[in-house]
Amino acid sequence: MKKKITLKQIARELEVSISTVSKALKNSKEISRDTTEKIQAFAKLYHYKPNNIALSLKNRRTKNIGVIIPDIVHHFFTTVFRGIEKYADTRGYNVIACVSDESFEKEVINMEMLANGSIDGFIMALSAETQRKNDFHHLMEILDQGMPLVLFDRVTDEVICDKVVINDFESAYMATKKLIEDGRKRIALITTESYLNVSEKRAQGYCNALKDHGLELDKNLILRLPYQFEDEKKSEAFFASTNMDAVLCVNEIFAVRAMRIAQANGKKIPEDISFIGFTDGIISKLANPALTSIAQHGERMGNVAAKMLIEKIEQDDEIEQEEATYKTEVIEATLIERESTIN
Amino acid sequence: MKKKITLKQIARELEVSISTVSKALKNSKEISRDTTEKIQAFAKLYHYKPNNIALSLKNRRTKNIGVIIPDIVHHFFTTVFRGIEKYADTRGYNVIACVSDESFEKEVINMEMLANGSIDGFIMALSAETQRKNDFHHLMEILDQGMPLVLFDRVTDEVICDKVVINDFESAYMATKKLIEDGRKRIALITTESYLNVSEKRAQGYCNALKDHGLELDKNLILRLPYQFEDEKKSEAFFASTNMDAVLCVNEIFAVRAMRIAQANGKKIPEDISFIGFTDGIISKLANPALTSIAQHGERMGNVAAKMLIEKIEQDDEIEQEEATYKTEVIEATLIERESTIN
């Protein structure tokens, strides 16, 4: 077993100084051809690679970016993560992944761990609990330390930083409008509890679309479900007691579950009732019938977020805090039509 | 904006030496009550936290573990990842995630990046291409440097290290046996191309079960699909040309796609034909009909892998390379019966 070799060892072995070795390996023209070759050969032989940690310490730059997401077993976040990872990779950055598990405390702890030098910047989506509590002091602190931060999807107006979101309002509006134009009159909405601002925006898009098209907003047509749930009773009761001919769901899982219940009640999809869900993941594609859904383009979101972050990181040096300028990128969601709506 | 404060700055500010500060913050009894209090108060005020990078350099220990998986948008790997992350978190470790995208080259590059000091050990599943090429020199090198490595799921006998796998052979055997006992006679297998050793073991379990129960192995009943594919033609042709009353699939996506085709052909599930898939993910649960599947307990796998790795990391100090001993943990898969098989 040969532990990683260091400059010092090479230097000792070859009886030259450390700095000569360092320069030779960088092809510095200060060093003679001879020694350079000798040193490089030796280094290659022993698979010399500079130690990242030492470099980080010296450069005050880790080439790591921290990503905190609420849940890794969630198709959308996973997709964003992939986008981040892919872009980061092209720029030579590693991704340190932490999961907040929708918990405020875990979010805070993870941020603190990473903020102590492990990374050059954050990309994150707020945990449900953080949104519920409306407490963002940990984000403020990070920003205060001059560490770049990009928020995506689950964002908040209370923190001033770079953001990437989709046009939730507009896309829900569009989807609802499509249902109306298909001739649907009683359009239900299945959403989460109200503290998730993404859901809230989608709900608003739904409401406005109804209003603008002369349909009355019927509260009985709105079902609010806990974000993570196993129990279908509430949904079953909803379908049993409510008359509807279309359903908009704020995510694909709600949609597929709802479809199953409707089918069990003898409804035909899309003849009797159409469905549209948010998050165009594999579940939508493989559903039976395949679900019409609103693609959030998570991978692109991740790409954009990573790009924004790395730009901030790398410009930070130059501008050195003149007056940071923040922007919010909006990714346009698109409707993917499948079997669960009338074509 | 206040950049992170360092020991040196505190020392200068308070006009004491760096080491006094360091000791005071550690409550060393060498330092007088007075100075200790003064220093601690000051440190708290400025949110002092030791710099991880400096600690890593000093301790030659990063408290990071590197995870390389072939694909992050994949329910099983995601689940394992969560298990790793959760356990790592309890032990104060961060997880650096890299995705090989099923590519040998990306796997090698990622490993090299991380191996240069960024992490204390690896957890990984081999990329498809690596398994196909049967080239493991990069793993050997890592081990040679004394860096702990735990392989999970996609493992190989050619590398001697810690491993976590499920009992692929046995569980495929069991599942096939169940189908036989349900009275099925013509049981198909839908699997991947042969270089994925996991699929191969499952296929063997299937074959042996047939043999042991007096059923002949019919090659026409085996369909090999590319690992990632969009095109259903091959599957459609298979279902059109082949007569079968049950199907075992090496993953849930194959299974759900196959079910759709069978249904489109007018088959009733499970009356005319039953389905069992591997990977008990959300897709199985939400399928219509819900898919009977073999749970691989990814989260537990991740847990176990992380535990094995961290143990190795932390014992490495003490034992300092006496004679490393490696083990392979087997996680027992379990059959979750749902609507796609006869109860």
Added chain:
DNA sequence: TTGTAGGCGTTATCAG
């Protein structure tokens, strides 16, 4: 009780 010095691995500056 406090401070000094050396080292973790690297690079950059300056001197020889």
Added chain:
DNA sequence: CTGATAACGCCTACAA
């Protein structure tokens, strides 16, 4: 052309 020195931030054995 080569080497000594300082610095990145922290810790610790050893002086004072």
